[in-house]
Amino acid sequence: MKLTATINGVRRTLEVAPRALLIDALRDAGYTSVKRGCETGDCGACTVLVDGVPLASCVVFAGQVEGRVLTTVEGLGTPDRPHPLMEAMVDAGAVQCGFCTPGMILSAKALLDENPDPTAADVKDALDGHLCRCTGYVKQIEAVLDAAARLRTRAAAGGGAR
Amino acid sequence: MKNLAEFQYPESVEAALALLAASPGEARPLAGGTSLVFAADPRTRVLVDLSRVGLRSITLAADGLHLGAMATARAVGRARAVADAGLAGLAEAAAACGSRLLQNQITVGGNVVGLYPWSDLPPVLLALGAVARLRSAAGAREMSVEDLVARHPRRQLKPGELMVEIVVPPAPRHGGSAFLTFGRTAVDYTLCDVAVALELGGDAIKAARVVVGGLRLFPGRLCAAESTLVGEQPVEAVFAAAAAAAMAEVQVANDFRASREYRRELCGVLVRRVLQVAAQRAAGRTA
Numbered sequence: 134m135k136l137t138a139t140i141n142g143v144r145r146t147l148e149v150a151p152r153a154l155l156i157d158a159l160r161d162a163g164y165t166s167v168k169r170g171c172e173t174g175d176c177g178a179c180t181v182l183v184d185g186v187p188l189a190s191c192v193v194f195a196g197q198v199e200g201r202v203l204t205t206v207e208g209l210g211t212p213d214r215p216h217p218l219m220e221a222m223v224d225a226g227a228v229q230c231g232f233c234t235p236g237m238i239l240s241a242k243a244l245l246d247e248n249p250d251p252t253a254a255d256v257k258d259a260l261d262g263h264l265c266r267c268t269g270y271v272k273q274i275e276a277v278l279d280a281a282a283r284l285r286t287r288a289a290a291g292g293g294a295r
Numbered sequence: 296m297k298n299l300a301e302f303q304y305p306e307s308v309e310a311a312l313a314l315l316a317a318s319p320g321e322a323r324p325l326a327g328g329t330s331l332v333f334a335a336d337p338r339t340r341v342l343v344d345l346s347r348v349g350l351r352s353i354t355l356a357a358d359g360l361h362l363g364a365m366a367t368a369r370a371v372g373r374a375r376a377v378a379d380a381g382l383a384g385l386a387e388a389a390a391a392c393g394s395r396l397l398q399n400q401i402t403v404g405g406n407v408v409g410l411y412p413w414s415d416l417p418p419v420l421l422a423l424g425a426v427a428r429l430r431s432a433a434g435a436r437e438m439s440v441e442d443l444v445a446r447h448p449r450r451q452l453k454p455g456e457l458m459v460e461i462v463v464p465p466a467p468r469h470g471g472s473a474f475l476t477f478g479r480t481a482v483d484y485t486l487c488d489v490a491v492a493l494e495l496g497g498d499a500i501k502a503a504r505v506v507v508g509g510l511r512l513f514p515g516r517l518c519a520a521e522s523t524l525v526g527e528q529p530v531e532a533v534f535a536a537a538a539a540a541a542m543a544e545v546q547v548a549n550d551f552r553a554s555r556e557y558r559r560e561l562c563g564v565l566v567r568r569v570l571q572v573a574a575q576r577a578a579g580r581t582a
Contacts, residue, residue, distance in 0.1 A: 262394025
């Protein structure tokens with residue numbers, strides 16, 4: 134069946150099997166930042182923003198996002214032009230193998246879109262459901278707080294946040 | 296879902312009910328999807344996606360708190376209306392559903408109708424005396440959550456019938472509720488959970504509902520524990536007696552994660568702790 138959705142600002146029509154999961158539809162279409170971890174909704178590596186809300190794409194049918202607006206990490210920034218969340222994750226040393234990072238960045242993005250000045254407790258809450266097996270969790274929390282500060286500075290300077 | 300052929304996207308409850316009625320046995324309603332994606336269900340040919348039908352509102356009215364079937368666990372846990380209604384136990388159960396990430400997807404309707412032993416909302420809704428509103432193309436009816444979970448809720452719904460709303464009666468003025476769940480880790484399956492709703496009158500417990508979940512297929516009331524409480528003062532010795540009664544009456548299924556004896560003991564501990572919290576809340580509302 135045909136599935137039409139806006140992915141990272143581009144309207145796309147994908148051919149998917151009716152029982153296809155969103156994670157497979159996206160990875161098959163080239164969005165490989167969406168990681169396949171537990172496949173049971175428990176690890177957060179496959180997180181995608183659907184209309185701005187983080188969802189575990191391994192427990193979502195592709196058909197559920199018909200007409201929706203999707204964001205993956207590919208839509209946030211590039212190696213040349215990284216999003217402040219990406220920069221902050223690298224600077225804090227929150228990335229080791231990197232497998233959990235895209236999902237954490239997207240949940241953090243959803244948090245900062247709603248609350249530009251979160252507390253550490255808010256960040257922990259937003260990252261609940263994301264498992265990391267390398268660095269632990271402290272550096273990711275520091276990174277999100279740092280990114281929030283960078284985005285606020287940028288907004289104050291009139292640069293506008295992405 | 297090996298024979299799944301299409302998705303339908305109705306934009307009203309009526310349109311969804313018509314679609315369900317048009318393909319009896321072959322059309323199935325789809326809410327968040329967290330458990331349906333795993334369903335081994337060769338009969339379903341059409342999934343009726345409910346994401347455009349509304350049913351997301353959480354509102355406080357004179358007859359109680361109305362939870363739309365498509366309201367997410369995240370929304371219930373954060374809703375001002377739930378706090379205003381004095382239903383702290385409901386907010387706790389909503390916040391205990393899966394992880395924060397999954398709470399964006401888990402719905403009231405899916406959590407109740409798709410009942411698993413570890414589902415967090417049904418025990419507290421049962422304790423609070425909630426009522427489910429069911430609709431089909433043929434009409435509407437109500438069923439208490441207590442009756443709904445006496446068997447599997449999916450078997451209680453008639454073909455083409457949809458749970459559209461849960462109504463939680465207003466908390467009594469001197470009422471308090473609480474929910475506690477316990478697993479090996481924060482996200483592991485529930486070994487036992489307990490929900491309590493208490494009402495105080497004067498300096499005694501006027502009414503009590505104690506519900507245990509996670510120990511068997513369906514949650515259920517612990518009636519001996521409840522009658523231990525009614526008429527007594529809300530003090531530690533009474534809570535301990537209720538916990539002992541709960542441990543004596545509770546039926547515990549076998550589970551490879553923990554022995555029957557361990558889970559029976561765990562049930563007693565949770566009953567005592569949850570009663571302490573609910574009694575404090577009920578007393579706070581008295582003041």
